[in-house]
Every structure is written in structure tokens, then in C-alpha cells.
Amino acid sequence: MFSVSKDYAPPFGMIAPFFVIGSIFFFLGTLFLLMLDPSRGHFDPLIAGWVHWFLLGFVMMIIFGAMAQLIPVVVEVGHHSVDLYYVIWPLLLVGTLAMVAGFWAWPAVLPYGGLLVLTAMLIYLYDTLMTLRKVQNVTLTVKTAVAANLFLTTGIVVGFVMTLAIGAGVDVDISWWLGTHAVLVLGGYVVLTIMGLSLILLPMFGLAHGFDERPVERAFNLMLGGVLLHLFSTLIGFDFGRFAAIFVMIAAIGLYLWQVYLIYNVRARKENDIWARSMFFGYGSLVVAVLLAIPAAIFGSEKLILASGWFLILGFVTFLITGHLYKIIPFLVWFERYSPLVGKQRVPMLQEMYPKGMADMEFAFSATGVVVAGLGILFGLRDLYYGGVILLIVGAGFLLASVKWMLSFGKTETE
Amino acid sequence: MCDITKEQVYDAISNVIDPEVGFNLVEMGLIYDAIIDDVCNVKVVMTLSTRGCPLHQMLTQWVKDAVETRVPGVKNVEVEVVWEPEWNISMADDNVKKALGAL
Numbered sequence: 001m002f003s004v005s006k007d008y009a010p011p012f013g014m015i016a017p018f019f020v021i022g023s024i025f026f027f028l029g030t031l032f033l034l035m036l037d038p039s040r041g042h043f044d045p046l047i048a049g050w051v052h053w054f055l056l057g058f059v060m061m062i063i064f065g066a067m068a069q070l071i072p073v074v075v076e077v078g079h080h081s082v083d084l085y086y087v088i089w090p091l092l093l094v095g096t097l098a099m100v101a102g103f104w105a106w107p108a109v110l111p112y113g114g115l116l117v118l119t120a121m122l123i124y125l126y127d128t129l130m131t132l133r134k135v136q137n138v139t140l141t142v143k144t145a146v147a148a149n150l151f152l153t154t155g156i157v158v159g160f161v162m163t164l165a166i167g168a169g170v171d172v173d174i175s176w177w178l179g180t181h182a183v184l185v186l187g188g189y190v191v192l193t194i195m196g197l198s199l200i201l202l203p204m205f206g207l208a209h210g211f212d213e214r215p216v217e218r219a220f221n222l223m224l225g226g227v228l229l230h231l232f233s234t235l236i237g238f239d240f241g242r243f244a245a246i247f248v249m250i251a252a253i254g255l256y257l258w259q260v261y262l263i264y265n266v267r268a269r270k271e272n273d274i275w276a277r278s279m280f281f282g283y284g285s286l287v288v289a290v291l292l293a294i295p296a297a298i299f300g301s302e303k304l305i306l307a308s309g310w311f312l313i314l315g316f317v318t319f320l321i322t323g324h325l326y327k328i329i330p331f332l333v334w335f336e337r338y339s340p341l342v343g344k345q346r347v348p349m350l351q352e353m354y355p356k357g358m359a360d361m362e363f364a365f366s367a368t369g370v371v372v373a374g375l376g377i378l379f380g381l382r383d384l385y386y387g388g389v390i391l392l393i394v395g396a397g398f399l400l401a402s403v404k405w406m407l408s409f410g411k412t413e414t415e
Numbered sequence: 416m417c418d419i420t421k422e423q424v425y426d427a428i429s430n431v432i433d434p435e436v437g438f439n440l441v442e443m444g445l446i447y448d449a450i451i452d453d454v455c456n457v458k459v460v461m462t463l464s465t466r467g468c469p470l471h472q473m474l475t476q477w478v479k480d481a482v483e484t485r486v487p488g489v490k491n492v493e494v495e496v497v498w499e500p501e502w503n504i505s506m507a508d509d510n511v512k513k514a515l516g517a518l
Contacts, residue, residue: 073471204464269517350434
């Protein structure tokens, strides 16, 4: 009789909604891209609403679901209060919908949506920080998690104040604070979190060992310094500090990419499955985003800013998330449905638990769509942008179908 | 005197398969030693392919269960996870290296 210890594992029913909702937001988010006109610039409320739809409803929703499962295994202690995750996703869901409604139609709703999102984030932060307090082995991943979560909170508070400016007329210079809001949330939370987690996940899935970790340590310190420099420069009105902070963060990303290359070089597992291909495309997109960000920071070109943001969000962040969905969801399903059967009957391998054909189609359509639409934004060619978006929509449809397939795997067989 | 052999312990553990890579723990080279004392208590010394492995608890539990249920006459089974020496692909059997593209 085999038994399974589940001390660190949150219930499947608790995490599944994060992935289902996140995938739906991803699919609908690609549809909404058809409403946008990249020539209108990044201050356009339609674009601002879409960015919040995508980053909160897809990126944050999936990151939070993944964190519910990953934090305990990465830091080797159980959650402080894992049940809090039952209230995080409804708050984040309703808050995101209200915020997007505020951007697109009713500005007065924006602060209420912002408050709900802020509450969800604070609950997540409370559980995460209380969990991290129990950790004795303070690794770089733990440090990045603490820093990232503090930046997230600051970023969301800044964002909430901005919603009050838009929806309730509070006197805040939105154009001045928008950059810092984006730096805190995207650089301070999303990129730092990816840096910390990838130091665990890339070697784990690639079976890489014995690599030098100094580049990512320096990348972490530089990113920390860059985000703080941007924040304090904004507070004291020091424009050159904000400009310099962008280059400090670009240097941090450069070092991080070097670290990824070092891990890639020593990996033992060389098969190019959907995860590996998604990582290649994601990191390739990050290189493109950085290369576009340098002239964008110097010349302030709107096309360069939007194209850099496109490759950062749709190329890098999206593909790192979607690639890991093909690892995380099969594991959760396997853990829920098959781990009790180990030793009693043959159980499937994780690589049998995702739909390879659909995943290949998802990758092909999405990757092509990101490149084509990205070129459309960069060169101001609207038809190219919309053509790329159509491809991206088809890819997102395949992702949605793949998530449904993975979540249903073995459902009737094990019931 | 106990007549359980290391081979019996390794054979039992070879039924434990890592669902992520699809190989058993012995051919992965994750089992470093099996220490059997005079009264048939068994201590398995093993490692994992990565420190943050989400299957950490399950794999060690499966190793314990496999030895307890498949080795006749065994008394207490203890599983110790060590990180030195750090596992690397050279410790795996050739069939594993070949399948993963490392050979």
C-alpha cells in the first residue's frame, strides 16, 4: 500500500479556478486586441483597460495559482494559511472586471475595482510573507519573492491612487506616476518573480546542474536598485534618475539572460518539447523587447515603446506562463487523480497528460502572431498588426482547449 | 544476522518511477546507498534531481513503501535525502542519458 504525503500541496479544487479563469482571460484578451489601435499610444484608455485585463486577469491570476502550489515546494515550508486562496481569485476576478469597465466605459467604477484588486493582493501578500517568515534557508529565490511582493504592493497602491485620480478626481499627475506604476508591477514584481522562479524551474525541467549563479545574483541586485531608483526619482521629481533607472533595469535583464544561457548550456535534458520551445521563444522575445527598449528610452518613440511592451508582455511573459502551464496543470491533475494509485495500477507519465498536437498548434499560431503583430506595431502597419492578432486568437483558442483537455484528463477513469 | 541484500533493496526501489521523466529512481542514479543492519533495518540514502522538486515528499514516501512492501523480512525503513554529492546526469544509466538527449 503506497501512501502519499500532501503536507505542502494545496487542494486541486482551490487552484484549478486560477488556471481556468486565467486561460479564459487570455483567450478573450486576444479577441479584445482587435478593438485596439496601436497608433493611439499607450495613454489610450482602451489600451490601458486591455493591459489591466491581460496583466491582472491572465498573468496575475495564473501566477497566483502557480504560487499556491510552488511557494511551499520551493521554500520547503507549508503555507501560513492556504485557505486564503479561496477568496483571492473571486476578489481579483471581480476587481479586474470592474477596473476594465472603468477604463472602457464608466470611470467612476475604477476606484472600486482597484480597491478589490488591492484587497486580493494584500491577502496574497499576507499569506506569502507569513509563509516566508517560517523559512530558515533564505535562498536567492526567497529574497526575490520578498522584494517582488513588496514592490507589487507598492505598485498596486500607486495604481489605486491613480484610479482615484481617474474615477474620483483626486489631484495626481497620472502621466508622471504611470511609468513608476508599470516599473513597480512589471519590473518589480513580474520580472523579479520570473527571475526567482526560473532559477528553480529552468534547472528542474532541464535537469541542469553545476552552473554559476553569480549573474542572477547581480541581476537581482541591479533590478532591485533600478526599481528603487525609479520610485525615489519619481517621488522627488528627478527626471534623469528615472531615465538612468531604465538602463539599470536593462542591464539587470541582460545579466539575467546570461544566466539563462548558462543554465541552457549545461542542461542534460535536450528534448525540445512544448515547454522548451516556449522558453526559447519567450527569452528570444525578451531580447527583442530589451533591444527595442534602449532606443525607446532615448528617443521616446511611441512605436518603440509599444513594440517593446508588446514583445515583453505577449512574447516573454505570456510564453513563460503558457509553457509552464503544460508542466504545472498535468502535475496538479496527476497529483489529485493518480498519486493515490501509485503502486496499485499503472499511472500515466506527466508528458502523456497534455495534448501534444493542440499544444504544437497553439505554439505555432501564437508565436507567429506575436512576431507578425509586433512588426505591425513597430512599423505602424495596421493590417499586419490585425493579421498577427488573428493568428494569436487562434493560438489562444488552442491553449484554452488544451487547458480543458488537461484538466479533464482521467476525470471519468479515476472517479 | 540479516540476509537482505542491497540488490533486493535496489530491485524494490526500481519500481518507483519519477512521473516527470518516466525513469525509475535507480536508473536515474538517485539512490546513493542502502545500509542494512544486523536486525534488518534499512536506511536508503538518496538524492533528488533538484532541490525544489515538488515530488520530494512523495518520492521519499514511495521509496520507503517500496522497500517495506517488496523486501521480505525488512524491519524499519528510513529514507535520508542528501544533497552531497549533487546529482548530475553522469550518474544516470546510459539508456536514461540517451533518451534525454544527453548522450
